[in-house]
Amino acid sequence: MKKSRASKGTILIISLYLVMPLLLTFLYSIFTEWNEVLPNGLTLKYYKEILLDKYFLTSVLRTMLISAIPFILCTSVVLLALYVIIVYHPGWDKYMQMLCNIPYALQGIILAISVLSLYVGAPYPLSNRFVMVVLTYCIVILPYIYRGLKNSLDTVNAKCLIEAAQMLGANRFYAFFKVIVPNILSGISIVAMLSISIVFGDFAIINIIGGSYYQTAQMYLYKKLFSSGQASSVIIVVMFGLTLILSGIVNILNKKKVRNRED
Amino acid sequence: MAYIRFEHINKYFGENHVLKDINLDIEREQLVTLLGPSGCGKSTLLRCLSGLERITSGRIFMDGTDITDIDPRDRNIGMVFQQYSLFPNMNVAENIAFGLRMKKLGKNDIAKKVSEVIGMVELSGKEKAYPANLSGGQQQRVALARAIVTRPKVLLLDEPLSAIDAKLRRSLQQSIKRIQSELGITSIFVTHDQDEAMVMSDRIHLFHNGEIEQSDSPISIYTNPRTKFAAEFIGHYNIITAAQFHKITGGTDTVSENVAIRPEAMEISLTPHEKKENSYQFQGIIINHLSHGNVLRYNVEVSGISLEVDVLFRSFYLYENGQTIFISVEHRNCLPV
Amino acid sequence: MKLKSRRYLIAILPFLLLVLFYELIPILMIVIRSFQPEGHIGFTFDNYISIFTKRLYQQAVVNSIFVSVISSVIGIIIAFFGAKATNEATSRWRSFFINILNMTSNFAGIPLAFAFIILLGNTGILVLLGKEAGISALADFNVYSVNGLLLTYIYFQIPLAILLIIPTFDGLRREWKEAVLLLGGSPLIYWTRVAIPTIMPSLLATLSVLFSNAVAAYATAYALLANNYSLLPIRISEQFVGDIVQRKEFGSALAVVLMLTMVFATLINNYFVKKSRGGAAR
Numbered sequence: 001m002k003k004s005r006a007s008k009g010t011i012l013i014i015s016l017y018l019v020m021p022l023l024l025t026f027l028y029s030i031f032t033e034w035n036e037v038l039p040n041g042l043t044l045k046y047y048k049e050i051l052l053d054k055y056f057l058t059s060v061l062r063t064m065l066i067s068a069i070p071f072i073l074c075t076s077v078v079l080l081a082l083y084v085i086i087v088y089h090p091g092w093d094k095y096m097q098m099l100c101n102i103p104y105a106l107q108g109i110i111l112a113i114s115v116l117s118l119y120v121g122a123p124y125p126l127s128n129r130f131v132m133v134v135l136t137y138c139i140v141i142l143p144y145i146y147r148g149l150k151n152s153l154d155t156v157n158a159k160c161l162i163e164a165a166q167m168l169g170a171n172r173f174y175a176f177f178k179v180i181v182p183n184i185l186s187g188i189s190i191v192a193m194l195s196i197s198i199v200f201g202d203f204a205i206i207n208i209i210g211g212s213y214y215q216t217a218q219m220y221l222y223k224k225l226f227s228s229g230q231a232s233s234v235i236i237v238v239m240f241g242l243t244l245i246l247s248g249i250v251n252i253l254n255k256k257k258v259r260n261r262e263d
Numbered sequence: 264m265a266y267i268r269f270e271h272i273n274k275y276f277g278e279n280h281v282l283k284d285i286n287l288d289i290e291r292e293q294l295v296t297l298l299g300p301s302g303c304g305k306s307t308l309l310r311c312l313s314g315l316e317r318i319t320s321g322r323i324f325m326d327g328t329d330i331t332d333i334d335p336r337d338r339n340i341g342m343v344f345q346q347y348s349l350f351p352n353m354n355v356a357e358n359i360a361f362g363l364r365m366k367k368l369g370k371n372d373i374a375k376k377v378s379e380v381i382g383m384v385e386l387s388g389k390e391k392a393y394p395a396n397l398s399g400g401q402q403q404r405v406a407l408a409r410a411i412v413t414r415p416k417v418l419l420l421d422e423p424l425s426a427i428d429a430k431l432r433r434s435l436q437q438s439i440k441r442i443q444s445e446l447g448i449t450s451i452f453v454t455h456d457q458d459e460a461m462v463m464s465d466r467i468h469l470f471h472n473g474e475i476e477q478s479d480s481p482i483s484i485y486t487n488p489r490t491k492f493a494a495e496f497i498g499h500y501n502i503i504t505a506a507q508f509h510k511i512t513g514g515t516d517t518v519s520e521n522v523a524i525r526p527e528a529m530e531i532s533l534t535p536h537e538k539k540e541n542s543y544q545f546q547g548i549i550i551n552h553l554s555h556g557n558v559l560r561y562n563v564e565v566s567g568i569s570l571e572v573d574v575l576f577r578s579f580y581l582y583e584n585g586q587t588i589f590i591s592v593e594h595r596n597c598l599p600v
Numbered sequence: 601m602k603l604k605s606r607r608y609l610i611a612i613l614p615f616l617l618l619v620l621f622y623e624l625i626p627i628l629m630i631v632i633r634s635f636q637p638e639g640h641i642g643f644t645f646d647n648y649i650s651i652f653t654k655r656l657y658q659q660a661v662v663n664s665i666f667v668s669v670i671s672s673v674i675g676i677i678i679a680f681f682g683a684k685a686t687n688e689a690t691s692r693w694r695s696f697f698i699n700i701l702n703m704t705s706n707f708a709g710i711p712l713a714f715a716f717i718i719l720l721g722n723t724g725i726l727v728l729l730g731k732e733a734g735i736s737a738l739a740d741f742n743v744y745s746v747n748g749l750l751l752t753y754i755y756f757q758i759p760l761a762i763l764l765i766i767p768t769f770d771g772l773r774r775e776w777k778e779a780v781l782l783l784g785g786s787p788l789i790y791w792t793r794v795a796i797p798t799i800m801p802s803l804l805a806t807l808s809v810l811f812s813n814a815v816a817a818y819a820t821a822y823a824l825l826a827n828n829y830s831l832l833p834i835r836i837s838e839q840f841v842g843d844i845v846q847r848k849e850f851g852s853a854l855a856v857v858l859m860l861t862m863v864f865a866t867l868i869n870n871y872f873v874k875k876s877r878g879g880a881a882r
Contacts, residue, residue: 010685011697014678018704018759021715024725028718074618081615084608099619105862106627107816109833110855113840114626117633117848135622142619156351163315164348166335168409169365173608182352203709203819204833208841218819221710225823229718236711243706 022240029233046230050238059220060242066130066206066216067199070137071192074145077138082149083176086158100146103139108204111136116209129213136205141195148194152187156180193250197243264327266291266449267312267417272321274307281307283473285321289451294443296452296460299470300496305453308470309419312451314338326416336365341410341448345422347402349394355381355405356390362413380412383442400431407439411446418443418450424459436462457497461485469493486525491600494523501526501570502600511565512543512597519599526560526573528596531582536591544591549582565590634853647853656830657854663746664832665861668814671750675757676807682762687769698763705759709819716743716752717824746829752820757810764809768802801873808869812862832858 032041050056078100085092103111115136119126126132158180165175203218210216221235265288274282282304289295297305310316312323314335322331330338341362349358356377363373381387384404394402403423410418420439424432440463443450452463460467461481469476469484469492477484477493488494494502500523503511508522530536536544547565554560554576561572561582572590582588637644651657686694707715719726720743730738742748772795780790796803818833825834832854839851 007685007688008693010681011689011693014682014685014758014762015697015700018700018755021712021719021755022704022707024718025711025715077614077618080611084612088608096615099623102623102627105812105859106623107812109816109818109836110630110859111623111626113836113851113855114630115622116840117852118626118629135618138618139622142623157346157348160344160346160348161350163335164342164344164350165361166315167313167340167342168362168413169336170361171334171336179350179352183350197706201706201709203822204837207819207822208837211841218710222823225710225714232714233718236714240707240711244703247702 025233025236029230029237032230046228046234047238050231050234055215056217056220056235059215059217060239062214063200063216063218063239066133066137066214067196069134070141070199071145071195073134074138074141074195075149075188078142078145078149079181082153083173086153086180087162087172087176090159096146097150100143103143106139108140108202109208111139112205112208129210132209133206133214136209137199137202140202140205141198144194144198145188145191148187148191149184152184153180155187156183189250189253193247196246200239200243264324265289266326267451268324269308269312270322270324272308272311272323273319274304274311274316275319281473282311282318285473285475287468287475287478289449291449292447293465294440294450294452294463295466295468296454296464297468297470298454298457298460298496299476300455303470304473305470306421309421309451309453312417313340313342313419339413339415340417340419341413341415342419342421343403343406343410343423345425347394347399347406349402349405349409351394354391354393355386355397358394358405359409359412362409366413376412380408383411383445384408384438399427400435403427403435404438407442411442411448414446414448416449418448420450420452422453422455425454425456432459439463469496471496487598488523488600491521491523494521494598494600499526499571499573500524503568503570507568508597511545511568521600523598523600524570524592524596526571527558527575529570529572529590529592531561531563531572531574531588531590533582533586533588535589539591539593541595542591542593543597544589547588547590549584549586549588551584552581563588563590630852630855633849634856636849638847638849647850648857650850651853651857657835660830660832660835660854661857661861663830664815664858667746667749667753667831668811668861671753671757671814672807672810674754675761675810676765676803678754678758679761679765679806680803682758683765683769686762686766687772698766701759701763705756705763708756710823712752712756713820713823716748716755719743720748720751744824744828748824749821749829752824753814753817756817756820757814760813761806761810764806765799765802768799772798804869804873808866811865811869815861815865816858832861 029046030042030044032043032045081096085096106114115132119132121127158176161179161183162172162175165179166172170178201218203222206214206216206218207222210219212219217235217239221232221239224231224235267287267289269285269287272282272285272287273280285304285308287308297308299305307316311318312325314330314333318331322329324330325338325340350361353361359377359380360373363376368376378387378390381390384407386401386404386408389397389401394405397405406423423439424435427435436459439452452460454460454463464481466478467481467484468478471492477489479487484493485497488497488500491502494500502521502523504521505519531547536542538544545565547563547570550562550564550569552559552561555573557576559574559576559581561574563570563572634647635643635645637646651661682697686697689697718724720738720741721727724741724743726738727741730736730741743751776794777787777790780794781787785793816833818837821831821834822837825831836851836854836858839847839854
């Protein structure tokens with residue numbers, strides 16, 4: 001049918017446009033020079049160079065740390081707040097929603113400078129750069145975590161389940177954390193991927209607040225950007241690969257969970 | 264004292280007076296139904312007994328103890344909900360075992376009780392299934408098993424069969440009744456379906472606008488509704504004003520505004536009936552008929568007033584539209600409401 | 601519910617503290633500081649006056665809005681066709697495309713800037729190709745200018761925009777198109793008279809998201825521009841970090857201006873949404 005051919009065409013064109021820069025970056029990383037239209041010298045030496053660089057590895061580790069900690073922290077904080085709201089004060093939900101939507105408007109730089117200027121002269125531990133970065137990231141990913149958890153909660157019909165658990169002898173705390181939470185955590189894996197990739201890809205906050213105090217992979221990349229093109233492209237490929245692996249793992253976990261249920 | 268007693272129960276939702284000074288006694292080991300249309304307060308009373316709703320004033324007693332201020336989880340009451348409320352992350356056995364785990368029973372003990380009750384609800388073999396893979400009827404049976412496995416003192420069922428299709432509903436009604444009498448658990452069933460109430464209960468309490476309109480056995484409430492609302496809600500009564508009744512029957516003994524007559528209480532025939540002291544007799548014209556399975560419902564006009572008459576489909580004879588027929592109804596079947 | 605003790609409220613405390621200290625108070629401080637003169641307490645509009653009178657900052661505001669509007673509009677037009685195609689494609693192509701979109705939506709900021717430098721920088725592949733083939737548009741392309749910026753911005757708007765409006769397209773019922781055809785209309789009529797007006801509210805809402813996304817974008821600008829083209833996010837960060845003297849108050853005012861552009865964009869957007877909703881069936 002003509003329609004599906006046209007749609008296939010559009011999809012292909014857009015996909016090509018989107019994939020091309022990625023592809024090029026990858027190609028750039030495996031050739032020694034590219035000063036003319038076609039590159040020269042297929043090699044993996046840049047990969048060896050970067051992957052064995054101690055500074056790079058530690059910066060990647062730092063990136064992972066700085067992605068994982070806010071995610072765990074923010075999820076716990078939101079779950080606890082949702083416990084109070086769902087079980088005791090459903091009317092407060094609209095306020096929580098408002099508070100969780102504000103960060104959408106506080107994109108990167110605005111939040112970064114706000115936090116920095118406020119806490120840079122403050123007493124320890126508030127002035128610690130690591131603390132600032134982690135807590136700022138918590139706010140950055142807050143809308144996504146709230147939305148993801150809330151959606152799962154709505155599908156699970158939390159109020160009814162808690163009542164059923166109460167009639168069976170459970171107190172509400174147990175009911176929430178042993179009955180409701182396991183059911184919404186499956187929804188959290190998608191949110192996990194989203195939040196971690198947001199933090200992975202952030203530059204504004206880490207550059208402005210972290211600066212030279214806490215060098216993550218993005219900062220490392222920026223430094224290399226002007227020295228070696230090939231090295232930079234390797235870093236990009238590696239980091240991108242990590243993000244892909246992460247989302248791949250989450251997808252597999254999701255599919256496994258669904259398959260288990262359907263047995 | 265009765266096993267469960269509600270004393271002067273009042274409940275407000277904001278300005279809304281949902282339960283108006285309810286006084287109700289429920290005897291041990293009975294299956295009692297709270298019946299009424301949506302919004303009449305029956306579910307609310309049930310939830311007050313369970314502890315999931317707090318009452319505004321009054322006291323609730325169970326087995327001699329005042330439970331008004333006790334937490335739901337300490338009341339030892341089992342509950343089956345309309346939406347089943349099975350825990351999706353647990354399989355059938357784990358769902359059922361939940362209450363037993365809360366009581367901190369041993370693993371072997373739990374396993375024994377769980378398999379015993381799974382047998383009772385006829386779900387053997389489904390222990391490892393997850394709720395998402397069960398039909399509505401199966402889920403409700405799991406919910407029932409989960410509620411009774413801890414041998415609670417009282418079992419509450421809040422419109423448990425409303426979401427289940429008609430055919431399946433019958434067999435579940437039987438199962439619930441069977442289990443209830445086997446275990447001897449005092450049970451309260453809430454429904455808006457009067458057929459269901461008739462089938463299930465030892466006693467029916469008819470609710471209307473936050474008050475109990477009538478409390479009786481199923482047969483009594485069916486044959487003797489005391490108010491217009493009761494007559495309209497239970498069965499398929501003909502309700503006519505006193506004036507209309509007078510016009511049809513020439514009867515003078517009307518003590519109330521309306522008269523209710525059951526459709527099946529009227530006999531019709533092509534020839535006049537033998538004159539009887541205790542019956543009214545009059546003529547009418549067949550307008551049309553509807554078949555309801557084994558019952559033929561005739562729409563009959565008597566002196567300009569429309570009445571419905573039910574006849575069991577015993578013979579193949581059908582009265583034709585426009586035919587004149589003779590109707591006889593006993594005095595005692597014309598109820599003042 | 602038994603409310604004998606309010607102990608459970610402790611559970612909501614971490615959330616409240618987090619939001620208070622890292623969301624509400626920082627923003628409040630920014631707004632307050634924007635009205636303070638440099639170095640001491642007081643109240644002044646000087647910071648804002650500087651922004652709107654000094655050429656460098658005027659440029660920054662204008663440029664930011666310009667780049668954001670252009671990239672958002674172009675982005676959403678491309679996204680329209682992309683989402684339409686997704687909606688009409690078979691499920692295999694659809695999941696293929698959505699995977700690509702999810703994957704490339706992560707590709708932004710520095711890595712993206714770098715990729716475009718490879719493509720269109722001074723010794724970029726396409727530039728070299730252009731020189732060989734004599735296409736001056738390519739050969740003379742300067743990626744470190746507003747054009748390069750636009751290209752990169754459009755790039756990262758596309759996946760986001762498409763992913764956001766795909767659900768809207770899914771909401772278009774096939775029966776509507778069939779009804780139009782049966783009543784004698786053409787596919788074009790369907791699109792212009794029925795479909796687009798129906799999805800217009802979400803298109804506009806997405807446009808607003810795209811605008812906010814672009815106007816606050818920092819990393820890409822940082823990597824590409826150095827000092828060639830004045831943009832708000834760069835000017836803002838300069839006031840807080842770096843070699844230039846720190847001017848927290850002025851920087852705060854710039855940040856407030858940035859936030860205001862987003863607010864205005866949303867308001868204008870809402871106005872158009874209301875107007876379009878009035879006419880649409882939904």
